[in-house]
Amino acid sequence: MSHATHANAALTPRARLRLARLVVEHGWPPARAAERYDVSWRTAKKWAERYRYEGPAGMLDRSSAPHHQPNLTPAPVVRKIVHLRWKQRLGPVQIADRLNMASSTVHAVLVRCRINRLAHIDRATGEPIRRYEHDKPGDLIHVDVKKLGKIPDGGGWRYLGKQQGDKNRSTTAKRTGGPKNKHRQPLIGTCYLHTVIDDHSRVAYVEAHDDETSQTAVAVLKNAVAWFAARGVTVQRVISDNGSCYKSHLWRETCADLGITPKKTRPYRPQTNGKIERFHRTLAEGWAFKKFYNSESARLAALPGWVHQYNHHRPHSAIGKAAPITRLNNLAGHHN
Numbered sequence: 001m002s003h004a005t006h007a008n009a010a011l012t013p014r015a016r017l018r019l020a021r022l023v024v025e026h027g028w029p030p031a032r033a034a035e036r037y038d039v040s041w042r043t044a045k046k047w048a049e050r051y052r053y054e055g056p057a058g059m060l061d062r063s064s065a066p067h068h069q070p071n072l073t074p075a076p077v078v079r080k081i082v083h084l085r086w087k088q089r090l091g092p093v094q095i096a097d098r099l100n101m102a103s104s105t106v107h108a109v110l111v112r113c114r115i116n117r118l119a120h121i122d123r124a125t126g127e128p129i130r131r132y133e134h135d136k137p138g139d140l141i142h143v144d145v146k147k148l149g150k151i152p153d154g155g156g157w158r159y160l161g162k163q164q165g166d167k168n169r170s171t172t173a174k175r176t177g178g179p180k181n182k183h184r185q186p187l188i189g190t191c192y193l194h195t196v197i198d199d200h201s202r203v204a205y206v207e208a209h210d211d212e213t214s215q216t217a218v219a220v221l222k223n224a225v226a227w228f229a230a231r232g233v234t235v236q237r238v239i240s241d242n243g244s245c246y247k248s249h250l251w252r253e254t255c256a257d258l259g260i261t262p263k264k265t266r267p268y269r270p271q272t273n274g275k276i277e278r279f280h281r282t283l284a285e286g287w288a289f290k291k292f293y294n295s296e297s298a299r300l301a302a303l304p305g306w307v308h309q310y311n312h313h314r315p316h317s318a319i320g321k322a323a324p325i326t327r328l329n330n331l332a333g334h335h336n
Helices: 013-024 030-036 041-059 075-088 092-099 103-112 162-176 214-229 249-258 270-288 296-301 303-312
Strands: 141-149 190-198 204-209 237-240 261-264
Touching (some): 013 041, 075 092, 141 214, 190 214, 204 214, 249 261, 296 303
Parallel strands (some): 141 237
């Protein structure tokens, strides 16, 4: 079996072994073996000595790092750098300022510890992210509810400013009969986006509703399972947070009827459902708040088109910049 060797090596590990055996086992002089393999006698002697004391394992390349590195950052300082990076998410310049050292040294330590990219560190725990992915579409789907304030007629405060936004909100509340909250602000309601993400493909299914009751959650699950089935995908498991609609008897009974195993995220660890949390950010940035909508109905009318764009055309960085739909089984021939 051959092994990778460094670019400038005169011999491969296999050739080193043959050379060394000629000297150690067959009694060849190092100079004669060196001539046979077109290397210096010092090289032949080196590999023979390694073989004599270490056996075949000694034929592999060793690290070129020096045995003693007097300028290497001391372990206690490395621990301080790592702690500040994980727990306070500071950059090399800020860490260097606190520890009174060069930022280039801090950066070198972060690279060596593989925490130089904040995107690779869990926001809540500071631990390196351990990404997982189920093998096939349908092995696991994530479900959750994203809440958005409804847009008043004429548009909301994000684009019109607080004064005009509040005026539009009040006018819409009168038209729809919306109540006032304890601060006497008119309420026009909340849009509950019931979202479903396939763990393997990242394909999304979304429905907008006026509540997050167990009846609504169950109806969305049934619709999503049928939607995936029409695309050749059989749902095996579903994971949700501990919201009341997902803790109900109705949810468990429906999962049993559908032949799906219900699972729950760990309490206070929303990153367990991280794929759907990330989708919600993309949904908000790419659809909900991306442009001006003059009414809630106008925003909802744009939702199906955005979801289609996300599934069929938007490159997804976590799956090699492919569109999510390309990862589904093409059993039904829906996405050639």
